[in-house]
Structure formats: C-alpha cells, structure tokens
Amino acid sequence: MELITVPTQPIEGQKPGTSGLRKKTRVFMGPHYLENYVQSIFDGIGGVVGKSLVIGGDGRYFNDRAIQVILRMAAGNGAAKAIVGRDGILSTPAASHLIRSRGTDGGLILSASHNPGGPEADFGLKYNTPNGGPAPESVTDRIYARTQEIDSYRILESQDVDLSADGMTPLGGLQVEVVDPVASYAELMAELFDFEAIRALFATGFTMRFDAMHAVTGPYALEILEKRLGAASGTVMNGTPLPDFGGGHPDPNPVWAKDLMELMMGPDAPDFGAASDGDGDRNMIVGRGLYVSPSDSLALIAAQAHLAPGYSKGLAGVARSMPTSGAVDRVAAARGLSCHATPTGWKFFGTLLDAGHATLCGEESAGTGSDHVREKDGLWAVLMWLNILAVKEISVAELMEAHWHEFGRNYYSRHDYEDVPAERAAALMDGLRQRLTTLPGQVFEGLTVKQAEQFDYEDPVDGSLAKNQGLVITFDGGSRAVFRLSGTGTEGATLRVYLERLETNSDSLLLDAQIALAPVIGAADEIAEISRWTGRSGPDVIT
Ligand code: G16
Numbered sequence: 001m002e003l004i005t006v007p008t009q010p011i012e013g014q015k016p017g018t019s020g021l022r023k024k025t026r027v028f029m030g031p032h033y034l035e036n037y038v039q040s041i042f043d044g045i046g047g048v049v050g051k052s053l054v055i056g057g058d059g060r061y062f063n064d065r066a067i068q069v070i071l072r073m074a075a076g077n078g079a080a081k082a083i084v085g086r087d088g089i090l091s092t093p094a095a096s097h098l099i100r101s102r103g104t105d106g107g108l109i110l111s112a113s114h115n116p117g118g119p120e121a122d123f124g125l126k127y128n129t130p131n132g133g134p135a136p137e138s139v140t141d142r143i144y145a146r147t148q149e150i151d152s153y154r155i156l157e158s159q160d161v162d163l164s165a166d167g168m169t170p171l172g173g174l175q176v177e178v179v180d181p182v183a184s185y186a187e188l189m190a191e192l193f194d195f196e197a198i199r200a201l202f203a204t205g206f207t208m209r210f211d212a213m214h215a216v217t218g219p220y221a222l223e224i225l226e227k228r229l230g231a232a233s234g235t236v237m238n239g240t241p242l243p244d245f246g247g248g249h250p251d252p253n254p255v256w257a258k259d260l261m262e263l264m265m266g267p268d269a270p271d272f273g274a275a276s277d278g279d280g281d282r283n284m285i286v287g288r289g290l291y292v293s294p295s296d297s298l299a300l301i302a303a304q305a306h307l308a309p310g311y312s313k314g315l316a317g318v319a320r321s322m323p324t325s326g327a328v329d330r331v332a333a334a335r336g337l338s339c340h341a342t343p344t345g346w347k348f349f350g351t352l353l354d355a356g357h358a359t360l361c362g363e364e365s366a367g368t369g370s371d372h373v374r375e376k377d378g379l380w381a382v383l384m385w386l387n388i389l390a391v392k393e394i395s396v397a398e399l400m401e402a403h404w405h406e407f408g409r410n411y412y413s414r415h416d417y418e419d420v421p422a423e424r425a426a427a428l429m430d431g432l433r434q435r436l437t438t439l440p441g442q443v444f445e446g447l448t449v450k451q452a453e454q455f456d457y458e459d460p461v462d463g464s465l466a467k468n469q470g471l472v473i474t475f476d477g478g479s480r481a482v483f484r485l486s487g488t489g490t491e492g493a494t495l496r497v498y499l500e501r502l503e504t505n506s507d508s509l510l511l512d513a514q515i516a517l518a519p520v521i522g523a524a525d526e527i528a529e530i531s532r533w534t535g536r537s538g539p540d541v542i543t
Contacts, residue, residue: 001156001157001158001171001172002156002157003076003154003155003156003157003172004076004154004155004156004157005152005153005154006032006035006152006153006154006155007151007152008032008035008036008039008150008151008152008153009150009151010036010147010148010149010150011032011033011036011147014036014037014040014144014147015144015147016126016135016140016143016144017487017488018344018345018347018486018487018488019113019124019126019134019345019346019347019487019488020109020124020125020126020127020134021037021124021125021126022112022113022115022122022123022124022488022490023122023123023124023490024120024121024122024123024490025060025061025062025117025118025119025120025121025122025123026119026120027123028062028066028123028125029062029065029119029123032153034066034069034070034125035069035073035153035155036147036150036153037125037147038069038070038073038108038125038153039073039077039146039150039152039153039154040143040144040146040147040150041108041125041127041143041146042073042074042077043143043146043150044127044139044140044142044143044144044145044146045105045106045127045139045142045143047077047078048074048077048078048079048105049077049078049079050078050079050080051079051080051081051104051105052079052080052081052082052083052102052104052105053074053079053081053082053083053104053105053106053107053108054082054083054084054090054095054098054099054102054104054106054107054108054128055067055070055071055074055082055083055084055085055088055090055107055108055110056084056085056088056089056090056094056095056107056109056110056181057088057089057090057109057110057111057279058089058091058092058110058111058113058117058215058216058241058278058279058280059087059088059089059215059216059241059242059243060110060111060112060117060118060121060123060243060244060245060278061117061118061119061121061123061243061244062119062123063088063089063110063243064087064088064163066110066123066125067084067088067110067163068160068161069155070108070110071084071161071171071174071176072155072156072157072158072171073153073154073155073156074174075156075158075171075172075173075174076153076154076155076156076172077154078173079174080173080174080175081104081174081175081176081177082171082174082175082176082177083098083102083104083177083179084163084176084177084178084179085178085179085180085181086163086164086165086166086178086179086180086181087163087164087181088110088163089181089216089219089241090109090181090216091181091185091216091217091220091279091280091281091378091379092109092111092113092279092280092281092375092376093185093280093281093369093373093375093376093377093378093379093380094181094182094184094185094220094280095107095109095128095132095375096128096132096133096373096374096375097132097184097185097188097372097373098179098184099128099130099131099132100131100132100373100374101184101188103130104130105130106127106128106129106130107127107128107132108125108126108127108128109125109126109127109128109279110123110124110125111124111125111126111216111278111279112124112278112490113277113278113279113281113282113488114249114250114251114252114256114277114278114282115249115251115278115488115490116244116245116247116248116249116250117243117244117245117250117278118243118244118247121244122490127139127140127143128374128375129350131350131354131374132373132374132375133346133347133349133350133353133374133375134345134346134347134350134374134375135347136347136350136351136464137347137464137466138464156171156172158171158172161176162178163178164178165178166178166179166180181219181220182219182220182223182224185220186220186223186224186228188372188373189224189379189380189383190228191309191310192308192309192310192311192372192380192383193308193309193310193383193384193386193387194308194309194387194390194391195228195229197387197390197391198229198383198386198387198390199228199229199230200390201386201389201390202229202230202231202232203230206271206272206389207232207235207270207271207272208225208231208235208270208271208272208273208274208386209235209237209260209263209264209270209272209273209274210225210235210236210237210273210274210275210276210382211237211238211252211257211259211260211273211274211275211276212236212237212238212239212241212275212276213238213245213246213248213250213251213252213256213257213275213276213277213278214238214240214241214242214245214246214248214250215241215245215250215276215277215278215279215280216241216278216279216280217276217280217378217379218236218238218239218240218241219239219241220280220379221235221236221239221276221379222236222239224379224383229386237259237260245278250277250278251277251278251282251366252274252275252276252277252282252283252284252366252378253284253366253543254284254291254543255541255542255543257275257284260273260275260284260286261273261286261291264286264287264288264289264291265289269288269289270288271287271288271389271395271396272286272287272288272385272386272389272396273285273286273287274286274381274382274385275378276378276379276382277366277378280377280378280379281346281367281369281375281376281377281378282365282366282367282376282378283297283366283367283368283377283378283379283381283382284366285297285381285382285385285396286396287395287396287397287399287400288395288396288397289397290396290397290400292396292400293325293364293412293413293513294324294362294363294364294365294366294367294368295320295324295325295327295328295362295364295410295412296325296327296400296403296409296410296412297362297368297381297385298318298320298324298327298328298360298362298368299325299327299328299330299331299403299407299410300388300399300400300403301360301362301368301381301384301385301388302315302318302328302331302332302335302337302360303331303335303403303406303407304388304392305359305360305370305384307387307388307391307392308384308387308388310370310372311359311360311370315337315358315359315360316337316338316356316357316358316359316371317332317337317338317339317340317352317357317358317359318331318332318337318338318339318340318358318359318360318361318362319339319340319341319342319349319352319357319358319360319361319362320339320340320341320342320361320362320363321341321342321343321344321345321348321362321363321364321365322341322342322343322344322455322457322469322470322472322482323344323363323364323414323470323482323484323496323498324341324362324363324364325364325410325412325500326410326478326480326500326502327407327409327410327412328362330407330408330410331407334406334407338357338358340352340357340358340460342457343455343457343466343469343470344363344365344469344470344484344487345487346361346363346367346369346374346375346376348457348459348466349361349369349374350374351459351460351461351462352460352461353371353374354374354461355461356371357460357461358371359371361376362376363376364412364414364498368380368381368384369381401509401510404509405506405509408502408503408504409502409503409504409509410500410501410502410503411500411501411502411503411511411513411516411517412498412499412500412513412517413498413499413513413514413517413521413542413543414496414497414498414499414542414543415496415497415499415521415524415538415539415541415542416486416494416495416496416497416539416540416541416542416543417494417495417497417530417534417536417539417540418489418492418494418540418541419489419491419492419493419494419540420492420493420494420495420533420534420536421492421493422492422493424493424533424534424535425485425492425493425494425495425533425534426485426493427533428483428495428528428529428530428533428534429471429483429485429495431528431529431533432471432483432527432528433454433471436452436453436454436471437452439452439473439527440452444522444523444526444527445519445520445522445523445526446519447475447476447477447479447519447520447523448475448476449473449474449475449527450474450475450476451472451473451474452471452472452473452474453471453472454467454468454469454470454471454472455468455469455470455471455472455482456468456469457469469484470482470483470484471483471484473523473524473527475520475523477501477502478501478502479500479501479502479519479520480498480499480500480501480520481497481498481499481500481520481523481524481527481528482497482498482500483495483496483497483498483524483528484496484498495530495534497524497528497530497539499517499520499521499524500517500520501516501517501519501520503516514542
C-alpha cells in the first residue's frame with residue numbers, strides 16, 4: 001500500500017446542483033473526474049484527517065467502483081473511519097440516519113436519485129453534513145471553489161476492500177466498518193410508527209403493493225413490510241436492486257410507475273399502493289382508484305400525524321417548498337401551526353428542522369419527511385400512511401374526501417418541458433422576469449393577475465439568502481402558476497410549470513385535476529409564451 005499524490009487540474013462544470021453533483025455516468029468515469037470531485041469535497045469541508053464518514057449509495061452502475069475509489073481517497077487523506085453499507089448499499093434516508101445516530105462528520109451518498117442508471121445514464125455524488133442533511137449552499141460553494149483551483153489529489157494505492165460481509169477492515173490508517181444497510185433504519189421506523197396496529201391491519205386481509213422500481217428500497221421494504229409487518233409475500237414488486245434499475249426510470253410518479261398505477265386503477269386493485277425512487281427518498285401514494293398528489297399527501301399527514309406514536313405530541317410546525325401546493329398551509333392555519341415556504345431543495349429544510357421550527361416537511365416532487373432524519377424519506381411516508389389507515393379503518397379515497405371537505409381542495413399539477421435548449425429556457429425565464437411588473441391587473445383566460453413576483457428566500461434561522469428561486473404568478477381567487485428551471489437534470493434544461501387552484505365548494509371537490517386547472521394552464525402558457533420558447537405544443541410529462 002502506498003500513498004500517492006496525483007497531479008490534476010480543474011475540470012469544467014463540477015458545480016453541485018440542488019442535491020450534489022449529477023452527471024452522465026461516463027463523465028464521472030472519465031479520467032480524474034470522480035477523484036477531483038472527492039478531493040474538492042474533502043478540501044471544501046476542511047480536510048478529513050481523523051474524521052469519520054458514512055459512505056453508501058443506491059447501487060446504480062459504477063456505485064461499487066466509485067466507493068472503492070472514495071475509500072482509498074479517504075484513507076489517503078487521513079480519515080479515521082468509514083461506515084459503509086454492505087455491498088455499498090445505503091438508501092439516502094438510511095445514510096442520513098447513520099450519520100446522525102453514529103455521530104459522524106457527515107457522509108458521501110452516491111446517487112442520481114430518480115434519474116435512470118447505467119453506463120449511458122446518470123450518476124451522482126453528494127456530501128451530507130454532520131446533521132445528516134444535504135450540504136447547504138455555503139458548503140457546496142466552498143466545494144465548488146476547490147474544483148476551480150485543484151491541482152492534485154491524494155489516494156492510497158491498494159486492493160479493493162471486501163464490502164460483502166459485515167465487520168471491520170483496515171485500509172492504511174482508515175478503519176472500514178461494513179454494516180447492515182437496513183437494520184438500524186428499520187429500528188428507527190419501529191420507534192416512530194405503531195407496528196402492532198399495522199400488523200393487525202395486514203392480518204385483517206388488507207392488501208398492498210409497493211413498487212421498489214428495482215432500486216434501493218427493495219431490501220428495506222422486504223424487511224419492514226413483509227418480514228416485520230406481515231404483509232403478504234409478493235407485496236413488494238421489483239424488489240431486487242439492479243445497476244440499471246431494470247432499464248426503468250426509478251421515479252415514483254404516475255408516469256414512471258405505470259404498472260403500479262394501472263393495477264391501482266383497475267378492477268383487481270389492492271387497498272393501498274406505494275412506490276419509492278432510486279435512492280429511497282421519494283414516495284408515491286395511491287389508493288384504490290385514487291392517486292394522492294404529494295402536496296395532498298403532505299397536507300393529510302400534517303392533519304393526521306398525531307395518530308403515529310412518534311408524533312403523538314403534535315407537530316412543532318410544518319414546511320413546504322414554495323412550488324408545493326398550499327394544501328398544507330390550510331391545515332396549518334386550522335391547527336395553529338407555523339408554516340414555512342422554502343426554495344426547492346431539501347437542504348432548505350435543514351435549519352428549520354435543526355432549530356425545532358418544523359417537524360414535518362414536504363415537496364411537490366414526491367418528497368415527504370420529518371425531523372427523524374435530515375432527508376426526505378420514501379418508506380417513512382408509506383409507513384405513516386399505513387399507520388393512519390390502520391387507526392382510521394377507512395380507505396384512502398374516503399380519507400382524502402373527508403380531508404378535502406374539511407380543508408378545501410388545492411387542485412394541483414406539474415407540467416414539465418424536458419430537454420429544452422438551455423438558452424431558450426433561459427430566455428423564457430428572463431423574458432417573464434422582465435415583464436413581471438406589467439402583469440398585475442391583466443386578464444388571461446378569464447383570470448386576473450393579482451401578484452407577479454420572483455421568489456427570494458431569507459432563511460429565518462441563519463439569515464442566509466437564496467435569490468431567484470422561481471417566478472410566481474398569483475391570480476384573484478387563489479389560483480397560481482409557478483415557473484422554475486429544474487436543478488437536477490443532466491441534459492438541456494427542464495422547465496417546470498406548477499399549477500394550482502383552490503376549491504372550497506363541496507360539490508366540486510372530485511373533478512379531474514387537469515380539467516379543474518384548465519384556465520390556469522391556459523393562462524400560464526399565454527403569460528410565459530411557453531409554446532413559442534419551447535417549440536412544443538404541450539408538456540412532455542404531466543404529474
Ligand atoms: C432533489 C432535491 C429535492 C428537490 C428536487 C427538485 O430531489 O433533493 O429536494 O425537490 O431535487 O428537483 P428539480 O430541481 O429537478 O425540480 P432528488 O430526489 O432528485 O434528490
């Protein structure tokens with residue numbers, strides 16, 4: 001074993017986005033690319049001498065090779081300990097939990113989340129801080145600054161570490177501890193939720209399908225749902241993690257989890273359906289014949305979380321990303337809870353959770369979670385729903401209808417225009433930004449613009465500023481259109497248009513969302529000249 005210092009030079013475009021650095025797998029596999037970024041992370045966090053790190057990923061193509069490189073570099077940089085999930089596997093929430101429960105100096109999570117995996121698909125790497133959460137911008141800015149000036153990296157030349165069995169292996173001065181990726185996470189879930197009530201629910205013949213999408217949650221769901229909670233064998237679909245996710249797109253929404261959706265809308269639908277994404281932090285909730293939007297799921301959980309033992313004392317407050325619908329705000333207002341609207345990106349919830357200003361957080365992009373970890377947590381959301389259903393003893397559809405009758409319904413949909421040439425997407429956003437002040441009072445598709453603004457955020461805890469986080473057009477009557485460019489794509493630009501309309505008339509609570517939103521959709525297109533700039537007659541993905 002020999003410690004070597006390899007000369008290198010800055011590589012263009014290593015700027016971390018909403019959640020770490022995401023690139024084509026081939027880019028990450030290119031000469032010095034991964035090494036440059038890992039060294040920049042280590043340097044950006046003040047070095048790793050004597051530090052401990054959690055390391056694991058979602059099992060996608062290159063996960064295994066990349067982990068060996070990271071371990072050799074951790075050893076080469078003087079780290080004391082690496083806690084690694086067996087076979088290099090850790091879901092994002094499980095990694096967050098390990099960082100917190102083992103008190104490490106943070107962790108490296110290898111994932112491009114819901115993006116497809118494989119040699120021609122996507123790879124990603126992010127650093128999470130000692131609180132278990134994604135690094136805030138102050139840290140990612142330092143990491144990025146290092147990528148701009150890096151001239152060498154340190155690595156130990158050695159054989160691979162065997163990650164297939166639990167236990168301790170030395171790698172130079174680094175102790176590598178291989179752990180069961182599921183055990184400690186499953187224990188945490190058993191503390192938060194009423195496993196006995198959920199077991200009793202399954203014992204009555206309650207049926208469920210969980211689509212793990214050949215991604216990381218397979219082993220977690222099998223252990224928790226089938227083994228510990230007694231769900232019927234076969235409840236977990238696509239439960240074996242594969243390097244290319246079986247060729248699928250591990251994004252739990254009605255478009256990519258099509259098989260599950262068809263089952264849930266068909267005559268043989270089980271009582272409950274759910275799915276999670278590549279790295280296990282997103283979730284989809286479906287009842288028999290009813291898809292629950294992530295914004296509605298957040299609101300429902302806010303209203304019912306007290307039914308789960310871990311939340312029986314109530315919530316300290318709630319938080320949502322700005323483009324997420326205002327459904328949770330209505331619950332918060334009714335229950336006297338504080339409600340925060342943050343920019344898109346889970347990292348913005350970190351300070352609120354740490355300061356105890358919020359217990360529950362959620363995003364329209366299928367992320368829901370609480371202060372139990374500092375990431376969104378797919379299986380947590382599923383178990384929360386199961387706990388609520390077990391106590392309420394009614395169906396998902398009945399539960400949602402009762403919720404809408406009590407709080408009103410925020411019809412909601414997101415329209416995505418994918419792989420738009422970056423300069424055209426930027427022109428659309430710039431043009432709209434410049435016209436914002438002219439919009440109030442104008443009428444589009446019968447809707448009068450009440451307010452048009454750029455969303456800038458000042459963190460109420462640490463005062464940090466995040467500017468230009470989306471353009472928000474509010475109409476008289478509570479409808480809204482939000483425009484934002486995705487921060488997680490790896491090809492071209494993705495324009496996201498978030499559409500919302502509040503309905504409180506109890507006779508109009510069960511409409512199709514696209515129909516209910518038709519005027520807002522038309523107004524958004526006209527205001528932002530979407531067809532003109534994207535050259536498309538409609539969105540690529542509607543969720
Ligand atoms: C990541 C962040 C989420 C955020 C999402 C936004 O999700 O962790 O908090 O909502 O990106 O994506 P976009 O910028 O494409 O709209 P994930 O699941 O990809 O890590």
